[in-house]
Amino acid sequence: MTVDLSTAFGRLRLKNPIGTASGTFGYGLEFAEYLPLAALGAISVKGLSRRPCHGNPPPRICETDAGMLNAIGLQNVGVDAFLADKLPELARLGATVIANVWGDTENDYVEVVERIGAERRIAAIEMNVSCPNVVRGGMIFGNNPDALAGLVKRVRAATRHPLIVKLSPNVTDIVASARAAVDAGADALSLINTLVGLAIDIERREPKIGFTTGGLSGPAIRPIALRMVWEVRTALPKVPIFGMGGIETVEHVVEFLIAGANAVQIGTANFRDPSLAGRLVEELSTWCSAHGVARVSDLVGTLKTRPRPDHFFS
Numbered sequence: 647m648t649v650d651l652s653t654a655f656g657r658l659r660l661k662n663p664i665g666t667a668s669g670t671f672g673y674g675l676e677f678a679e680y681l682p683l684a685a686l687g688a689i690s691v692k693g694l695s696r697r698p699c700h701g702n703p704p705p706r707i708c709e710t711d712a713g714m715l716n717a718i719g720l721q722n723v724g725v726d727a728f729l730a731d732k733l734p735e736l737a738r739l740g741a742t743v744i745a746n747v748w749g750d751t752e753n754d755y756v757e758v759v760e761r762i763g764a765e766r767r768i769a770a771i772e773m774n775v776s777c778p779n780v781v782r783g784g785m786i787f788g789n790n791p792d793a794l795a796g797l798v799k800r801v802r803a804a805t806r807h808p809l810i811v812k813l814s815p816n817v818t819d820i821v822a823s824a825r826a827a828v829d830a831g832a833d834a835l836s837l838i839n840t841l842v843g844l845a846i847d848i849e850r851r852e853p854k855i856g857f858t859t860g861g862l863s864g865p866a867i868r869p870i871a872l873r874m875v876w877e878v879r880t881a882l883p884k885v886p887i888f889g890m891g892g893i894e895t896v897e898h899v900v901e902f903l904i905a906g907a908n909a910v911q912i913g914t915a916n917f918r919d920p921s922l923a924g925r926l927v928e929e930l931s932t933w934c935s936a937h938g939v940a941r942v943s944d945l946v947g948t949l950k951t952r953p954r955p956d957h958f959f960s
């Protein structure tokens with residue numbers, strides 16, 4: 647059985663729904679020896695800022711029981727160096743490139759997207775409004791729907807690229823954030839970013855991460871990510887969603903699609919297996935074929951839920 651993996655994602659047409667998550671896949675080029683970048687639906691590159699950024703002092707990552715904690719602090723080469731030194735090679739390799747961007751202020755975000763301008767080798771812009779690992783920056787916007795709406799409006803006015811807003815899971819009401827972003831002009835959403843966590847070295851009585859707290863990613867967060875994707879899909883049936891958080895296997899990909907993601911991004915799992923994302927494209931096709939699914943898009947948002955009782959007495 648031939649399976650159609652192509653994925654309509656707002657104005658974008660992805661060749662398949664498997665992408666890689668920002669900050670876990672470098673600028674893509676570092677992974678070119680492990681998998682054909684052109685085989686992926688999309689690559690979201692490390693978060694770009696208007697100037698190069700050195701990030702936080704070490705230690706910046708540590709392992710946890712079912713994932714990792716990181717506080718890289720958005721280290722990156724800066725948008726100009728990315729456009730000059732990385733993008734041409736990515737384009738030559740046929741990668742579908744999503745530029746992940748961040749800033750400390752609204753003006754910073756606007757400046758980055760203005761520098762990207764009408765660059766045709768970039769398929770979409772993904773705004774990170776949700777990084778927990780910088781003192782100022784994204785989280786201020788990600789945690790406050792009004793601030794988020796103001797920011798998205800300004801960035802929307804500054805770019806004609808498809809605009810994806812990457813939401814923070816460090817909120818009580820993810821649907822409020824999603825609505826604010828979409829009402830302000832976002833074409834699509836990515837969810838989720840990392841959850842704020844703390845790991846302690848008990849001998850030293852010090853945090854294991856130099857920044858004290860870090861962002862938790864990996865399998866530990868998958869149920870939370872799935873719940874948030876499902877909540878946003880239920881509230882906003884039409885908006886294109888990139889789902890991510892702890893995906894390691896093709897079954898996890900299928901879970902996210904059923905929960906309502908149109909496409910997914912592979913994150914922390916890339917560190918353990920740099921060729922995983924490419925293999926998942928093939929495995930998704932095999933899975934669909936074995937389950938009689940002719941078009942992968944037929945899986946999206948098909949979760950069958952039972953009515954919940956108002957009260958439960960045991």
Ligand SMILES: Cc1cc2nc3c(=O)[nH]c(=O)nc-3n(C[C@H](O)[C@H](O)[C@H](O)COP(=O)(O)O)c2cc1C
Binds near residue numbers: 718720
């Ligand atoms: C080391 C590291 C760096 C990250 N850097 C970024 C970043 O620059 N921009 C961004 O939007 N998300 C960043 N993220 C978040 C991931 O893109 C992803 O949303 C999150 O890790 C959840 O997916 P996962 O559990 O599959 O890793 C980073 C995550 C990790 C682990």
